[in-house]
Amino acid sequence: MSDVQTHEDLARDMSTTSEDHQADRELAQTVWTPARWLFHLAAGTVLLLTLFVSGTVILRAAGIGVPGSVELAAASMVLLTVLALPAVTALDRNFRMDLIDLIAPARALRILDRIALGVQAVVAVFLAGTAVLLAVKDLTTGITMLGELAWPRWILTAPVAMGLLTLAYVLAVRLSCRPRNSASCADETRDR
Amino acid sequence: GSPGRLGASPPLGTDVVLEFASGMARSHTNNVGVWKFIERLEHNAPWIHVHFRGGPDIVSPTLLIEAVESGIFDMAQLPADYYVEQIPGMEMARFTPYTPMDERETGLAELWDQLHHEALGLTYLGRSIAGMPQVFLLMHPLTGLDMSGWSIRSSAATSPLISQLGGTPVSLPLSETFTALERGVVQGSNMASIGPTSVGIDDVVNYALSPRFYDSIGNFVVSPHTWARLDARTRSVLRDTAAEIEPEIFDFHVTESLEETLIWQEKGMQHHTLDEADAEEFLHLAYHRIWDSLPWQRMERQTPTAARIRDQIRDGWDEHDLSRCVPGGAFIGIEEGPISDE
Amino acid sequence: MEWYTFLLLFFAALIVVLLARVPVSFAMLGVGIAACLVVFGSVAQTGDLVGLSIISSVNSFTFSAIPLFILMGEMLFRSRIAQDALVEIAHILRKVPGRMPMVAVAGGGAFGVLSGSALANTALFGRTLLPRMRQEGYDPQLAAGAILASGGLAMILPPSAIAILWGGIAQVPIGPLLIAGIVPVALMAAGYACIVIVWSLRRTTAPHGAAEVRGAMGGGGTAVRLAMPGALVAMVLGLILFGVATPTESAALGAVLAGALSVSRGRLTAKDILSAARSTVMTSAAIFFLVMASSVYGQLMNYVGVTGRLVEWTAATINHGAVMLAAVLLIIILLGAMIDQASIMLVTAPLLMPIAAGYGWDPIWFSILVLISLQIGNTSPPFGMGLFILKGVAPEYTLPQLYRATLPWIGSDLLVIVLVALFPAVATYLPALAGLT
Ligand code: NA
Ligand code: NA
Numbered sequence: 001m002s003d004v005q006t007h008e009d010l011a012r013d014m015s016t017t018s019e020d021h022q023a024d025r026e027l028a029q030t031v032w033t034p035a036r037w038l039f040h041l042a043a044g045t046v047l048l049l050t051l052f053v054s055g056t057v058i059l060r061a062a063g064i065g066v067p068g069s070v071e072l073a074a075a076s077m078v079l080l081t082v083l084a085l086p087a088v089t090a091l092d093r094n095f096r097m098d099l100i101d102l103i104a105p106a107r108a109l110r111i112l113d114r115i116a117l118g119v120q121a122v123v124a125v126f127l128a129g130t131a132v133l134l135a136v137k138d139l140t141t142g143i144t145m146l147g148e149l150a151w152p153r154w155i156l157t158a159p160v161a162m163g164l165l166t167l168a169y170v171l172a173v174r175l176s177c178r179p180r181n182s183a184s185c186a187d188e189t190r191d192r
Numbered sequence: 193g194s195p196g197r198l199g200a201s202p203p204l205g206t207d208v209v210l211e212f213a214s215g216m217a218r219s220h221t222n223n224v225g226v227w228k229f230i231e232r233l234e235h236n237a238p239w240i241h242v243h244f245r246g247g248p249d250i251v252s253p254t255l256l257i258e259a260v261e262s263g264i265f266d267m268a269q270l271p272a273d274y275y276v277e278q279i280p281g282m283e284m285a286r287f288t289p290y291t292p293m294d295e296r297e298t299g300l301a302e303l304w305d306q307l308h309h310e311a312l313g314l315t316y317l318g319r320s321i322a323g324m325p326q327v328f329l330l331m332h333p334l335t336g337l338d339m340s341g342w343s344i345r346s347s348a349a350t351s352p353l354i355s356q357l358g359g360t361p362v363s364l365p366l367s368e369t370f371t372a373l374e375r376g377v378v379q380g381s382n383m384a385s386i387g388p389t390s391v392g393i394d395d396v397v398n399y400a401l402s403p404r405f406y407d408s409i410g411n412f413v414v415s416p417h418t419w420a421r422l423d424a425r426t427r428s429v430l431r432d433t434a435a436e437i438e439p440e441i442f443d444f445h446v447t448e449s450l451e452e453t454l455i456w457q458e459k460g461m462q463h464h465t466l467d468e469a470d471a472e473e474f475l476h477l478a479y480h481r482i483w484d485s486l487p488w489q490r491m492e493r494q495t496p497t498a499a500r501i502r503d504q505i506r507d508g509w510d511e512h513d514l515s516r517c518v519p520g521g522a523f524i525g526i527e528e529g530p531i532s533d534e
Numbered sequence: 535m536e537w538y539t540f541l542l543l544f545f546a547a548l549i550v551v552l553l554a555r556v557p558v559s560f561a562m563l564g565v566g567i568a569a570c571l572v573v574f575g576s577v578a579q580t581g582d583l584v585g586l587s588i589i590s591s592v593n594s595f596t597f598s599a600i601p602l603f604i605l606m607g608e609m610l611f612r613s614r615i616a617q618d619a620l621v622e623i624a625h626i627l628r629k630v631p632g633r634m635p636m637v638a639v640a641g642g643g644a645f646g647v648l649s650g651s652a653l654a655n656t657a658l659f660g661r662t663l664l665p666r667m668r669q670e671g672y673d674p675q676l677a678a679g680a681i682l683a684s685g686g687l688a689m690i691l692p693p694s695a696i697a698i699l700w701g702g703i704a705q706v707p708i709g710p711l712l713i714a715g716i717v718p719v720a721l722m723a724a725g726y727a728c729i730v731i732v733w734s735l736r737r738t739t740a741p742h743g744a745a746e747v748r749g750a751m752g753g754g755g756t757a758v759r760l761a762m763p764g765a766l767v768a769m770v771l772g773l774i775l776f777g778v779a780t781p782t783e784s785a786a787l788g789a790v791l792a793g794a795l796s797v798s799r800g801r802l803t804a805k806d807i808l809s810a811a812r813s814t815v816m817t818s819a820a821i822f823f824l825v826m827a828s829s830v831y832g833q834l835m836n837y838v839g840v841t842g843r844l845v846e847w848t849a850a851t852i853n854h855g856a857v858m859l860a861a862v863l864l865i866i867i868l869l870g871a872m873i874d875q876a877s878i879m880l881v882t883a884p885l886l887m888p889i890a891a892g893y894g895w896d897p898i899w900f901s902i903l904v905l906i907s908l909q910i911g912n913t914s915p916p917f918g919m920g921l922f923i924l925k926g927v928a929p930e931y932t933l934p935q936l937y938r939a940t941l942p943w944i945g946s947d948l949l950v951i952v953l954v955a956l957f958p959a960v961a962t963y964l965p966a967l968a969g970l971t
Contacts, residue, residue, distance in 0.1 A: 246837065
C-alpha cells in the first residue's frame with residue numbers, strides 16, 4: 001500500500017461525497033422536481049446568508065450599520081427549513097426512532113411504514129393549511145416583519161406555505177407508491 | 193375561556209374565566225401593572241377569574257397580539273412596540289406627550305381603543321406600562337450631538353434616532369449587551385429607564401444621558417372573540433378597573449425609574465446633561481424628525497383613526513416645551529442626586 | 535384533567551407514534567396538534583398557534599450559527615483540508631500505539647461537530663473507518679469502541695452544532711457555552727487517549743497497517759497542513775472569546791474564509807461549494823423542523839401548566855440537589871437508548887431548564903453535564919442507539935462484543951461527568967476568565 005493510496009483512502013473514507021451523489025440521484029427523479037427546486041433555493045439562501053452576515057461584520061467595523069440584518073438572518077432560518085423540508089422528507093432523512101426495526105418482521109415493518117406515512121401526510125396537510133391561511137392573512141392585512149425594514153411578512157409566509165404544500169405533495173407521492181413497484185419510489189425500497 | 197379548557201375552573205353560575213398572557217416572563221418587573229390590575233379586578237369583580245398562562249414561553253412576544261386576535265388568549269399585556277408589525281399605528285404610542293390619565297381626559301384613550309378595533313377587532317382597556325422613559329447609557333459624553341464612530345445597542349423603535357445622530361445602531365440580545373459594552377464592541381446602549389440594573393449594565397457604562405425621551409408603553413388588550421361573549425357588566429368592570437389602576441401603574445414606573453437612577457448614581461454613573469440648545473435639538477430630532485418618517489400611509493390605510501391620534505399628539509407637543517412632553521420626565525434624578533454635569 | 539395525567543397521556547401517545555416509525559418531528563407535531571385540539575377545543579385556534587410557532591420558533595439569530603458552522607466544516611472536509619490535518623496527526627502519532635483508533639476518535643469528533651447527529655456519524659465511520667482499522671489488524675473491540683466514542687467529542691467540541699442547538703433551546707448564551715466545553719472535551723479526549731494506549735500496549739502483535747500515511751498531496755509541509763484548519767478554528771473561537779463578534783458572525787466569517795482558502799488552493803470548485811451548501815441545508819432543515827415541532831409541544835406544556843407543576847412537584851419531592859441532578863442525568867442517559875441527541879434535547883429542555891433554575895444550578899455547568907450524558911446514553915448497553923447503528927453497519931459484531939467494546943469509554947466519560955459535577959470550575963472557569971459570564 002503506497003503512501004499516496006493510503007492518504008487517498010483515508011480522505012475518501014472521511015468524506016460524504018458518495019452520500020451526496022445518492023441523494024442527488026434520488027432527487028433527480030421527475031416526481032421530486034418541486035422539492036428539488038425548493039431545495040436548491042434553500043442551498044442558495046444559506047450561501048447568500050454567509051456572505052451577507054460576513055459583509056455586515058466588515059461594514060460594522062467600518063462604522064456602517066446594516067439595519068435589520070439580525071432579523072433578516074433570523075428569518076432566513078425559517079425559509080431554509082421549509083424550503084429544504086420537502087427534499088429531506090422525500091429522501092426520508094428526518095430523525096426517527098428505529099427501535100422497532102430490530103425486532104419486528106419485515107412484513108410488519110412494511111405495514112408500520114404505511115401507517116407512519118399516513119400520520120406524516122395528515123400532519124403535513126394540517127401544516128400546509130395553517131401556513132396558507134397565515135400567508136393569505138399577511139397578504140390581505142399587510143402585516144410586516146420584525147425590524148426597521150418593515151418588509152411585508154408575506155415575503156416569509158408565502159414561501160413557508162409553498163414549502164409546506166410541497167411537503168404535503170411529497171408525502172402524498174410517497175403514500176401512493178407501492179414499495180418495490182415504481183422507479184419513482186426509489187426511496188421506499190432503499191435500505192430494504 | 194371556552195369550556196373544555198384544561199386547567200380552567202368550571203363556570204360557576206355567571207363566573208367568567210379569562211386566559212391571560214403577557215409579553216414578558218411571569219416574574220419580569222414589566223408585569224407589575226398586570227398583578228396590580230388582576231388584584232384590583234378580583235376585588236371589584238369576584239365573578240371574574242384571571243388565569244395567568246405565561247409569557248414568551250407560550251407564544252413569541254412579537255406574535256402575541258395575533259394569538260389574542262385568534263382567541264388563544266382572552267387577554268394580554270404587551271408593549272406597544274411588540275405589535276407595530278401588526279398595527280403600524282402603534283408606532284405613535286411612544287411619542288405621546290400625555291400621561292395615561294391625560295389620555296383618558298382628552299379622549300385619546302378612546303381613539304386608541306378605536307384604532308385597535310379597526311386593525312384587529314381588539315379591545316384596548318388601558319395602559320399596563322407607562323411613565324418609563326427611554327435613556328441613552330453611554331461610555332463617553334455626547335458632544336455636539338455627534339455619535340459618529342459609535343455603535344449603540346438599540347431596538348427598532350430607537351434605531352432611527354441613533355442614525356440621525358450619526359451613530360451605528362446595533363441589534364444585540366440583552367444577554368450579550370453587558371459583554372459588548374465591556375469589550376468596547378458598542379459604545380452605549382439605549383434602554384428603558386427601569387431594568388439596566390437588573391442585567392448589570394450600570395456596572396459598565398459611565399454616563400446616563402439627559403434628556404430622556406419617549407415613553408415605554410404597554411397595553412391591556414382583549415380578544416374580539418372574548419369581548420363578543422362577555423356580558424355588559426363584565427365588560428364595564430374590565431374597562432373601569434383598567435382606568436382605575438392606571439394612576440397607580442404610572443406612579444409605580446415614575447418612582448421606580450427614579451429609584452433605579454439613584455442606584456446608578458451610587459454606583460458612580462454620571463449624568464451627562466446636554467446644554468439647553470443641544471437638548472432642544474436632541475428632542476426635536478427624537479420627536480419631530482423621527483415622527484415625520486413614520487409609515488403614515490400604511491397606518492392610515494389600515495386605521496383611519498390614526499390621523500386623529502396623530503393630530504392630537506402633535507397638539508400636545510405644541511402646548512409645551514418638548515422637554516415637558518416626556519410623561520416619565522426628561523430630567524429624572526437630576527435634582528435629587530449629587531449631580532456631576534460632566 | 536390533572537397535569538400529570540396530561541403529561542403521561544401526552545408521552546404515552548408520543549411513544550406509540552414513535553414506535554410506529556413516524557419521524558420524531560412529525561410525531562411531536564401530530565401529538566401536539568391533537569393535544570391542542572383537546573385543550574383549545576378549536577381547529578382554528580390550534581391552526582393559528584401552530585402557524586405562529588412555525589414562523590417564530592427557528593426565527594432566531596442564535597440558530598443561524600448552526601448552518602454557518604456546518605457549512606464551514608463542509609468546506610473544510612470537501613476541500614480535504616480537514617483530512618490533511620488528520621493525516622498529519624496520524625503521521626505525528628506514528629510511533630504511538632493505537633494510532634488509527636486515535637485518528638478515528640479525532641476525525642469522528644471533528645466531523646461530528648458538523649453533522650449535528652452523532653448517530654449519522656457512527657453509521658458513516660462504521661461503514662468506512664471500521665473495516666479499515668480491522669484490515670490493519672487493530673483489535674476489533676478497540677476499533678468499534680473508538681468509533682462509538684468519537685461522537686462524544688462531537689457533542690462538546692466547539693463549535694458543536696448540537697451545543698448551539700441546546701443553547702438556543704435552553705436559553706443558555708452560546709458564546710460562553712462553547713468556551714465552557716473546551717476543558718471538559720480535553721479531559722474526555724485525554725481519557726480516550728489513555729484507553730487507546732493501554733489497550734494497544736496490552737496486545738502482543740502490532741497492527742500491520744502502513745506506518746507512513748503522508749502522501750504527495752497538495753502543497754505545504756506539516757506546519758501548513760495543521761496550521762490552516764487550526765488557525766481557522768482558533769480565529770472563530772477567538773472572535774467569540776474576545777467578544778468581537780457573535781457566534782453567528784464568527785461562523786459566517788469562518789465559512790467565507792474556509793471557502794476562500796479551499797478555492798485558492800484549488801481544492802474546491804463552484805460545484806463543490808453548491809454541494810456543500812446542499813448538504814448543510816439537508817442537515818440543518820432536519821434539525822430545525824424538529825425545533826419547530828418541539829416548540830408547539832413546549833408551548834403547550836407551559837400553557838397547561840405542566841412545566842410549573844412539575845418543578846413544584848420535584849422541588850417538594852426531592853429536596854436534595856445532588857440526587858435530583860443524578861436523576862436528571864440518568865433520565866437523559868436512558869432516553870439515549872431510544873432517540874437521537876437532538877430529539878432528546880428538544881423533548882427534555884422545556885421541562886429540565888425550569889427544574890435546573892429551581893435548584894439554582896449554573897445553566898452553563900448544567901448544560902455541559904447534559905451534553906456529556908447525551909453521549910453516554912447513545913452508547914450505553916443494553917439499548918444505546920449508537921450500538922444498534924454500529925451493529926447495523928457492522929453485522930459481524932455480536933451485541934455482547936459491542937457492549938464490552940464501549941464500556942471503557944463510558945467509564946472514562948462518567949469520570950469526566952463526576953469531575954465536572956464535583957468541580958464546576960472545570961466547565962465555568964474558562965468562560966469566566968474570558969469575562970463571558
Ligand atoms: Na409584532
Ligand atoms: Na424566536
